[in-house]
Amino acid sequence: xxxxxxxxxxxxxxxxxxxxxxxxxxxxxxxxxxxxxxxxxxxxxxxxxxxxxxxxxxxxxxxxxxxxxxxxxxxxxxxxxxxxxxxxxxxxxxxxxxxxxxxxxxxxxxxxxxxxxxxxxxxxxxxxxxxxxxxxxxxxxxxxxxxxxxxxxxxxxxxxxxxxxxxxxxxxxxxxxxxxxxxxxxxxx
Amino acid sequence: xxxxxxxxxxxxxxxxxxxxxxxxxxxxxxxxxxxxxxxxxxxxxxxxxxxxxxxxxxxxxxxxxxx
Numbered sequence: 265x266x267x268x269x270x271x272x273x274x275x276x277x278x279x280x281x282x283x284x285x286x287x288x289x290x291x292x293x294x295x296x297x298x299x300x301x302x303x304x305x306x307x308x309x310x311x312x313x314x315x316x317x318x319x320x321x322x323x324x325x326x327x328x329x330x331x332x333x334x335x336x337x338x339x340x341x342x343x344x345x346x347x348x349x350x351x352x353x354x355x356x357x358x359x360x361x362x363x364x365x366x367x368x369x370x371x372x373x374x375x376x377x378x379x380x381x382x383x384x385x386x387x388x389x390x391x392x393x394x395x396x397x398x399x400x401x402x403x404x405x406x407x408x409x410x411x412x413x414x415x416x417x418x419x420x421x422x423x424x425x426x427x428x429x430x431x432x433x434x435x436x437x438x439x440x441x442x443x444x445x446x447x448x449x450x451x452x453x
Numbered sequence: 454x455x456x457x458x459x460x461x462x463x464x465x466x467x468x469x470x471x472x473x474x475x476x477x478x479x480x481x482x483x484x485x486x487x488x489x490x491x492x493x494x495x496x497x498x499x500x501x502x503x504x505x506x507x508x509x510x511x512x513x514x515x516x517x518x519x520x
Contacts, residue, residue: 294484350455360454367464371480374468380477381488394483401467404454 266352270304270433270441271313272341273321276449279339286444290436296401299397300433302441304343306430307330308356314340314429314447319415320450325452326416328384341445345433347406347440353393355409361386362389367401368392397436406440408433 272288282288288302296303305316321338355361371392375382396402410428417423435441457463471479477487 299484353454357454359456363454363456363460366461370464370468374476375480378476380471380473380480382480382485391480391484395479395485398483399467399479401464402454 265346267344267346268306269313270306270343270345270435271317271447272302272304272343273317273319273324274339274341275321275325275335276337276339277335279446279449283444283446284340287438288441290438294390294394294444296390296434297411297413298409298434299393301407301436302438304345304433304435306345306408306431306433308408309428310430313430316413316415318448318450319414322452323416323419326419328419329394336451336452339449340447342443342445343441344441344443345406345435345440346442347435351403351405353402353404353407355407363402364393364396367396371395377399395425405436406433 272282274282278350284336290300290302292300295299305313305320307313310316317340318338325333325335327334343361353360353364355364368389384448393407410431411433412425412428413430414423418425468476481487
């Protein structure tokens with residue numbers, strides 16, 4: 265069993281709702297970094313996970329389409345993630361990454377071979393992870409990996425990098441989450 | 454993750470067992486957007502381990518970046 269802390273940045277009102285209900289809404293979106301799941305910053309690449317979750321909560325307050333803040337109070341929720349070892353796909357491990365790459369290549373090759381026209385998104389990793397899990401090819405319920413994520417400053421100045429700045433995790437089963445609590449909160453400035 | 458020693462054989466079997474319609478249905482279940490089938494122009498390439506980058510480009514510009 266793997267046990268580690270996860271930090272989820274959001275608005276204070278959403279955080280209160282999560283804590284009251286002790287449940288998270290599952291994000292269903294193949295365009296997310298790791299496909300469908302409940303997302304957390306976790307230990308790995310970055311030294312200060314809590315700081316990343318805070319920066320994410322602040323960055324998400326700004327709606328670039330509406331050109332305004334959608335909330336003024338942010339919060340970070342801390343959880344314990346408990347996952348059986350054989351349900352954790354750790355993309356920082358060579359063997360896990362290698363097998364995922366094989367699945368991704370097999371999907372892509374079959375799309376080409378069968379002459380199927382698919383409209384890709386900005387990233388297709390989430391689609392391929394969804395496929396691998398939905399079809400039981402890789403029966404994971406938690407997946408984690410290193411990514412470069414844009415926070416407020418990078419978004420404001422449209423700065424792009426590739427080298428990861430954090431490790432994130434997507435959890436497919438909320439029964440694998442426990443000790444859901446408010447860790448820190450503050451004002452968006 | 455614990456990996457079955459037959460993982461790659463089972464992976465091949467999975468794709469070999471699917472008809473085009475079944476494959477498209479499974480792609481859609483996972484969020485893929487399928488435009489149309491068969492009448493699209495796709496450049497046919499000999500595929501091997503070294504062709505991954507080129508292959509992904511041909512089917513529509515896969516990118517590492519997430520906005």
